[in-house]
Amino acid sequence: MVTLTEVARRARVTAATVSNVLRNREKVRPETAERVLSAIRELGYRPNLNARALAEGRSSTLAMMLGNIANPFYPEFVLAAERAARRAGYFLMVCNTDDDAETGRAYLTQVAGTLAEGVIVLNTDIAINELCASAAIGAPIVLSLWEHPESPPGLPCVAVDFARAGALAATHLLELGHREIGMLVGDGCGGLQDARANGFREVMRASGIEPDAAAVLQIRDSIDAGYEACIQLMSNTPDLTAIFATNDLLAIGAMQALAALGRQVPEDVSVIGITDIQLAHQVRPALTTVAINTSEIAALSIDLLIQLMQKERVDVSPPMLQGPPPKLVVRQSTCAPKRPG
Amino acid sequence: MVTLTEVARRARVTAATVSNVLRNREKVRPETAERVLSAIRELGYRPNLNARALAEGRSSTLAMMLGNIANPFYPEFVLAAERAARRAGYFLMVCNTDDDAETGRAYLTQVAGTLAEGVIVLNTDIAINELCASAAIGAPIVLSLWEHPESPPGLPCVAVDFARAGALAATHLLELGHREIGMLVGDGCGGLQDARANGFREVMRASGIEPDAAAVLQIRDSIDAGYEACIQLMSNTPDLTAIFATNDLLAIGAMQALAALGRQVPEDVSVIGITDIQLAHQVRPALTTVAINTSEIAALSIDLLIQLMQKERVDVSPPMLQGPPPKLVVRQSTCAPKRPG
Structure with missing residues (x-):
């Protein structure tokens, strides 16, 4: 079994430097890091991360709990989070709860504090108070994509101003001249997307428009559900000139x-x-949407988690970071109505 | 710190049973498991998996290395693999190489044998001989979605008869009466998808049809690339009545x-x-395709990996399992050509 000391000797550096290269390459000069990596390759050294984790009280692994990786939103978030974690020298373990609170709890019990050094929780059905209880005795937890910046959850979180996203969508449709507008409100594993819907409604009301009750449907968060609901929406209210989802x-x-x-x-x-x-942007016509900058939110969440793990923050109450402001992206799926309302 | 013994006492079982419930719930009677889980919840017990991993020489975690989680194929595979892993009492860590061989190697070095007890490798740019070298000294590796069942890779693998998938697509188009057919051949992180293309070509040739060179394009494996390539294909050969991708x-x-x-x-x-x-099935028109049963292949791969980890197999040469045979799924994107060739 090749040891870290042998690697250090061959690379003509200290053991601490080898450890730094393994953990956080950015701290080490590139030429030195390259020499260490060569030595590792030549000797076939394999760091025993579990042993190191125990010795150092850390496990080099972050966990990300999410509802369902097959929802196309999550892979993009995971990709960005994993890149951010890797830059900081951590592995990212993805825990998929299958939209099942019981599975989520089982993961949380085993992952938080033992297998992973910190946990990012995306929309799951686990209650906030359970997350708080877990964080109190185990690894730090960061709630990401928190939809209600006006009411902090009592856990460190990265919030997104989804009400503003809804408002931007409303303003865009109003400016184009739409007045007969249907709404599809998602009810995913993170709960009803009502912050978005309320932000949309508020702007509408300020223009004196109250959406027809028949033109608002609450549905599961999927392409198939959107398809079915839209068929129903257009049958309820055939005069719609626009749909906000x-x-x-x-x-x-x-x-x-x-x-x-x-x-x-x-x-x-x-x-x-x-x-x-x-x-x-891949569908045709390309979809006009309000972008929430997934990558930046993922990176912010990882950064906050690592700060908490390394006790670099001394917040009085759990910190709430704001994600970047949502941005309207106009593509080909919106235009002025034929007969402005 | 609550201990396993306290959990066992409260649940009126042995410590070994508690351990079984934590590791492999299926071995324990449901009522007993429920009692143990209640005790765990009530006492707030948190198993130290790292310590256990070291003590038992196992780490409860499987790793899955893949090119890019944002390719919509992978999340579905990961979902199925994670369900299979969870059923067997393992966590699944997803390692995303970002289609970069160097990153893949770095993961492999750290993950195989230390952080994870076994590794599934999907299409990545890491060479087979590097994988073999890693498996020789570290954790078992299973190569999944091996595209060439006729030539085993020298590593345990789950092979898929992609040539047959291509042949089924060809037969379908021929039976509908198509003769002028274009081909889009993917060149993803797993390399050129030539087994599929060759299976397609063979059936075509058996019917006396040699695809026009201008009607075959090799491209990266994405929706955007397919879009661009199809525009070029139709400009090269405007008389095509069908496209096989x-x-x-x-x-x-x-x-x-x-x-x-x-x-x-x-x-x-x-x-x-x-x-x-x-x-x-979500696009319109819904796509006719040859299904390769991702879930079953994922489950097979996990099962094979666990058998290898537990040394339940005594194969003379590295085992190669066959995935289920590909199946034609006819939807709305294919029909007879207007003017049969």
Whole structure:
């Protein structure tokens, strides 16, 4: 078994430097790091991270708990988070709760404080007070994509101003001249996306528009659900000239439903979503949406978690960072209505 | 700090039973498991998996190395693999190499044998001989989605008969009456998808059809690349009545390009892919494709890995399991050509 000391000797550095290269390459000069990596390769050295974790009281691994990795939003978030974690010298373990609170709890019990040194929780069905209880005795937890910046959750979090995202969507549709607007409100594993819906409604009301109750549907957060709901929406209220969906999956499903109904997007009906997942620019017509900058939020969440793990923060109350402000991205799925309302 | 013994006492079972519940719930009677889980919850017991891993020489974690989690194929694979791992009492750590061989090697060095007890490698740019070298000194490695069942890689693997998938696509298009067929061949992080293309070509040739060189394009494995390539394909060879893509992302991009060109799918041009990712049934028209049963392949891979880890196999040479046979799934993107060739 090759030891760290042998690697250090061959690379003509101290053992501490080898450890730094393994843990946080940025702290070491590139030429030195290259020499250490060569020595590691030549000797076939394999750091025993579990042993080191125990010895140092840390395990080099972060965990990310999320509802369902097959929802196209999450892989993009995971990708960005993993890049941020890797830059800081950590592995990222993805724990998929399958939208099941019991599974989430089982993961939390085993992961927090033992297998992982810190945990990012995305939308799951685990209650906030359970997360707080876990964080109190185990590894730090950061709640990411918190939808209610006006009321901090009592846990460190990264909040996103989703109400503002909804407001931006409303303003865009109003400025184009839309007055008959339907809403698809997602009800995913993170709960009802009501901050987005309320932000949208507020702007509408300020313009004297109260959405027709028949033109608002609450549905699961998926393309298939968006498709079905849009068919129903257009049958309830056929005069709609625009549809606002609280996320891109619903919006994409709605666009497909409109195509199936023989309604042109955007000429007959405009569609706008929220998030800007990859698919948003890949579908045709490309989706107008309000981008929330997933990558930056993921990186912020990882950074906050690592600060908490390393006790670099001395906050009086749990910190709440604000994600970057949502931004309107106008593509091809919205235009002025044929007959302005 | 609550101990395992206290949990055992409260649940009126032996410590070994508690350990079994934590590790492999299926070995324990449901009522007993429920009692143990209640005791764990009530006492706030938190198993120290790192300590246990060291004590037992195992770490309860499997790693999955893949090129890019944001390719929509992988999340579905990860979801299925994680479910299979969880059923067997393991966590699944997802290591994303970002399609970079150097990053892949760094992960492999640290993960195999220390942080994870076994590794599943999906398409990455790491050479087979490097994987073999790693497996010889560290944790077992299973190569999943091996595309060449006719030549085993020298590592335990789960192979998929992708040539057969290509052949099924060819037979479908031929039976519909297509003769002028374009090909989009993916060149992803797992290398050129030539087994699929060759399987397709063989069936074509058996019918006396040699694809026009101008009607075959090799491209990166993404919706955007499929879109661009299809525009070029239709400009090279405008008389095509069908397009075969070696994966669904390319096929979906091609369908969007055809729509942008004003060509109806399937009336003007039929499109068929391979894989059957979620999006295949979610796009409109829904994509005809050859399904490779991702979930079953993922589960097979996890099962094989665990057998190797537990030394339950005494194979003379590295085992190669066959994934389930590919299956044609006819949806709305293919039909007979207007003017049969």
